[in-house]
Amino acid sequence: MFQTMEQCTDFIFKLKASQSKGEPLQSAKIILDALGNPEQKTKFIHFAGSNGKGSTLNATREIFMEHGLTVGAFISPHLERANERVTINKQQISDEDFLRIANELAEVIENKLDGKFPSFFEFVTLLALKYFSEQQLDIALLETGIGGRLDSTNVVTPEVSVITTISLEHTDMLGETYAEIAAEKAGIIKLGKPVVVGVKNAEALAVIRQTAAQLHAPIYTLGEHFHVENQKGTYFDYRGNVMIEEIELAMAGEHQMANAALAITAAKLYLASFNAQKVRLALQHAKWEGRFERVRPNIILDGAHNSEGTTALINTLKETAPQHKVKFVYAALQDKDHGVSINLMDDVASEMHFTQISLPRAATAKQLYEQSAHPNKFMHSDWQELIEKEMNHLAEDELLVITGSLYFIAEVRSYFAERGWIS
Structure with missing residues (x-):
């Protein structure tokens, strides 16, 4: 066949x-x-x-x-x-x-x-x-x-x-x-x-x-x-x-x-x-790709796809980088309760960026954006354009944390690998 x-x-x-x-x-x-x-x-x-x-x-x-x-x-x-x-x-x-x-x-x-x-x-x-x-x-x-x-x-x-x-x-x-x-x-x-x-x-x-x-x-x-x-x-x-x-x-x-x-x-x-x-x-040497994976000193990938995962991510950020400002980039599927995760990120973020992936079950950037109460929140339909822009404007005391669905993390890792940014 x-x-x-x-x-x-x-x-x-x-x-x-x-x-x-x-x-x-x-x-x-x-x-x-x-x-x-x-x-x-x-x-x-x-x-x-x-x-x-x-x-x-x-x-x-x-x-x-x-x-x-x-x-x-x-x-x-x-x-x-x-x-x-x-x-x-x-x-x-x-x-x-x-x-x-x-x-x-x-x-x-x-x-x-x-x-x-x-x-x-x-x-x-x-x-x-x-x-x-x-x-x-x-x-x-x-x-x-x-x-x-x-x-x-x-x-x-x-x-x-x-x-x-x-x-x-x-x-x-x-x-x-x-x-x-x-x-x-x-x-x-x-x-x-x-x-x-x-x-x-x-x-x-x-x-x-x-x-x-x-x-x-x-x-x-x-x-x-x-x-x-x-x-x-x-x-x-x-x-x-x-x-x-x-x-x-x-x-x-x-x-x-x-x-x-x-x-x-x-x-x-x-x-x-x-x-x-x-x-x-x-x-x-028990590493797991896409789980608090530091691809550059100030860029982290983490498939925190629910509120418990988001809590663990935020606690790890507090443990490892307490002095840094955190910019979140978030994309996810529709079959999750995103409100709690977004509220948790809102509480610690300097900026919130919402985007989307091309999957039938994916939530739109607008759907996610509307659940955030952060004063500095943004939505972007093109996640590749967003990540490249943010990577180029990161200050030394800032972290770019790319998170949400593991399907999103998989796409980002593949994109980074194609450009030689990740092995």
Whole structure:
């Protein structure tokens, strides 16, 4: 069906969930069954959460790799090409393997589902599961797309589940309260399998505890069963049933220390042989593109796509650059509650700039602009023109912080890379 990668990705990027695909996960299970159930041939750790799941997955991967494991990872979104979503020891799936498995999936979909393709995310999830089953992996790490219970990644039974944080996000799909959203995320918890939790909201945490109890799943909660202590700059101590002192992180911010602590706990639950020094070495180079990424001394990219992420971004700015004035450039999708995030930025910004990206679900610059009460707010339809203009007029005591949707951050990174401004 697909002759080239360009033809393949052009097609799958346009996929929407079919209106007649049946019960949630039904089409995924039909396809997996036809493929010989590849999801049963790999061991997994499953990550869900409103924020931090990508950074936590990445830190876990670095710890496993430092221990000599071969580690698959499925992440989203990608920043430049779809292959980034499926990796082994950080090496992207080849175009040949991507195309081969995509064609195998397309044939099954034609024969078993009358050509009714699942969504893009479901398709690439299935591709990743098939690819991982063909490789000699020690473990594969899966990041959910949205939610957990009905997410296409939730066809696996993981060795460990990880739930990072809960925010009021995707309320049209996941529910309008912390409890409802937590119930969806807690859907990744499996019978008798441990779950590592970084959630602080009491309402959400109560739901996760209840789900774990019902499934007899041992629960390990940040602040109760393991702790982040003695934070100094990018250093912290981890205390659980093992103590690791003076861990240095490649990424700034207290939220990254929490993510690292979740990763350490998940890794320790899986590893038969756990080495504290290897953990230290791993976390020194656990970077995650598009998360408080300093592309120039006074330009930062951060995919803070909800209020919790924005709070973490602002706290990190206060920790790392307390004397600087901050100019925000913000673009986002419509399916988020932007009001809280914008108000948080309004409180600390010297200027607010709102722009937009060319996606069907994108909010317009005007829609975002109207939610800001900042005295120095501006809207721009062309984000490239805006960023170049602002880059050329930054004073020494100013920071340009480009934030919002990870899809926006991906476009900006690609734009910077084309001009040699970022490697």
